[in-house]
Amino acid sequence: MTEQNRKLFGTNGIRGIPGRDLTLEFIAEMAQSIGSYFSRDHPLLIGHDVRNSSPAISKAVLSGVLSSGSNTQEAGLAPTPAHQYAVRTLGYNGGIIVTASHNPPEYNGMKVVGSDGVEISRETERAIEAVYYEKKYNKADWKSLGRTNKETRVVENYITGIMSQVDRAKISERKATVVLDVGNGAQAVAAPYLCERLGCRVITINGQADGNFPGRGPEPTPTVLHDLSSAVKSYRADFGVAYDGDGDRSLFCDENGEIYWGDRTGSLLVDYLLGKHKGGPVVTTVSTSQLVDIVAKSHDARVIWTTVGSVDVSRAMINSSAPLGLEENGGFFYGPHIPVRDGAMTTALVLEALALTKTTFSKAINALPKFYQKKAKFECPAEKREQVMKILEERSKEGKIDRTDGLKIWLDNRTWILLRPSGTEPLIRVYAESNDESNVESAYKRYQGLVEDAIAA
Numbered sequence: 154m155t156e157q158n159r160k161l162f163g164t165n166g167i168r169g170i171p172g173r174d175l176t177l178e179f180i181a182e183m184a185q186s187i188g189s190y191f192s193r194d195h196p197l198l199i200g201h202d203v204r205n206s207s208p209a210i211s212k213a214v215l216s217g218v219l220s221s222g223s224n225t226q227e228a229g230l231a232p233t234p235a236h237q238y239a240v241r242t243l244g245y246n247g248g249i250i251v252t253a254s255h256n257p258p259e260y261n262g263m264k265v266v267g268s269d270g271v272e273i274s275r276e277t278e279r280a281i282e283a284v285y286y287e288k289k290y291n292k293a294d295w296k297s298l299g300r301t302n303k304e305t306r307v308v309e310n311y312i313t314g315i316m317s318q319v320d321r322a323k324i325s326e327r328k329a330t331v332v333l334d335v336g337n338g339a340q341a342v343a344a345p346y347l348c349e350r351l352g353c354r355v356i357t358i359n360g361q362a363d364g365n366f367p368g369r370g371p372e373p374t375p376t377v378l379h380d381l382s383s384a385v386k387s388y389r390a391d392f393g394v395a396y397d398g399d400g401d402r403s404l405f406c407d408e409n410g411e412i413y414w415g416d417r418t419g420s421l422l423v424d425y426l427l428g429k430h431k432g433g434p435v436v437t438t439v440s441t442s443q444l445v446d447i448v449a450k451s452h453d454a455r456v457i458w459t460t461v462g463s464v465d466v467s468r469a470m471i472n473s474s475a476p477l478g479l480e481e482n483g484g485f486f487y488g489p490h491i492p493v494r495d496g497a498m499t500t501a502l503v504l505e506a507l508a509l510t511k512t513t514f515s516k517a518i519n520a521l522p523k524f525y526q527k528k529a530k531f532e533c534p535a536e537k538r539e540q541v542m543k544i545l546e547e548r549s550k551e552g553k554i555d556r557t558d559g560l561k562i563w564l565d566n567r568t569w570i571l572l573r574p575s576g577t578e579p580l581i582r583v584y585a586e587s588n589d590e591s592n593v594e595s596a597y598k599r600y601q602g603l604v605e606d607a608i609a610a
């Protein structure tokens with residue numbers, strides 16, 4: 154692919170640094186292309202996250218869409234899944250959400266969703282890129298410019314939508330105490346109010362929406378959530394949850410302050426929800442723990458494995474009518490609500506699971522088989538990634554290989570290692586998992602050497 158028509162959409166929408174590679178001119182022209190692609194019978198929703206650059210970029214998006222002749226409604230600040238649910242339920246043709254999810258504060262981007270609220274398919278991305286590169290977008294004259302207005306229902310619509318999916322009476326009876334680490338992100342305007350309305354005692358930390366993300370940064374990983382752990386213990390909470398910058402991902406900790414990756418909490422939810430949604434199937438990416446497979450099999454349900462990326466999970470859920478989806482990074486997708494990852498919906502489902510099974514978070518999660526994992530990333534220039542993967546494939550001479558995304562090598566029937574180039578950053582990611590801790594360590598050490606050699610080659 155030449156530089157002139159390089160891919161603009163990455164793993165999860167368009168990303169960049171405003172003022173550097175993400176200029177207002179580019180944003181407006183791209184929005185004009187997006188506006189031209191959608192039919193004009195209903196408006197497009199434009200919403201954004203808490204980033205400092207989000208209001209400015211939203212206005213450029215608005216200009217671009219109106220210039221294409223399409224109508225818009227401006228939703229302002231809300232979690233990404235709230236915007237997506239609004240598009241699905243409030244009569245929109247689609248939406249453009251200005252967000253860079255969990256990226257550092259200087260980043261921003263655009264996520265484009267269809268009328269079902271789900272990120273557009275890879276084919277639609279290519280079609281919009283073609284409109285942009287060939288400058289085939291509509292240029293409305295003064296009489297046919299689009300019209301715009303405010304959409305004020307997004308957050309309330311989201312909260313009531315989530316509440317309609319869970320057993321409110323049983324959750325309220327439990328009177329759970331929850332600590333929400335909003336991470337200065339977009340869930341500041343939704344999740345605490347949802348939990349209050351579900352009868353919880355709510356404690357928030359990093360609770361102010363702030364585009365500098367001064368608390369613990371916009372990306373929740375177990376290593377940065379010590380404040381959440383301590384708050385859960387000191388308030389004797391039932392559990393804690395931390396959201397990413399735009400509120401679609403959630404990582405949980407139990408009542409003892411122990412923090413879990415998304416695939417472990419996700420498996421707990423799958424175990425609970427397959428009781429309601431008999432047979433599944435469950436969609437997840439190849440980087441997810443095999444625990445989900447064990448849990449699904451115990452309910453006679455099938456797991457569909459996809460490439461890494463939330464769009465891939467959402468699209469596979471739609472294609473297979475799957476009610477459940479998950480990712481190891483804390484993305485959980487509940488199809489009956491909307492098949493996109495959603496931090497507040499996930500929180501409500503955990504509340505329901507604990508209320509109905511009358512157990513504690515730690516008891517429920519420790520009842521699942523234990524797996525040991527290791528995750529690492531190695532810097533690798535983007536242009537070298539393909540060559541590095543080729544070398545790794547030649548030098549990996551053992552096990553059974555799964556090529557769904559990168560190289561997933563099954564070393565025995567409970568030990569695997571996954572080597573894959575990142576879709577968003579100049580990195581090679583390495584994941585390892587086994588039911589035996591020493592197997593993870595030895596496999597990781599072996600492949601760490603291979604990866605370093607391949608990058609240096």
Ligand code: MG
Nearest residue numbers: 254397399401
């Ligand atoms: Mg996100």
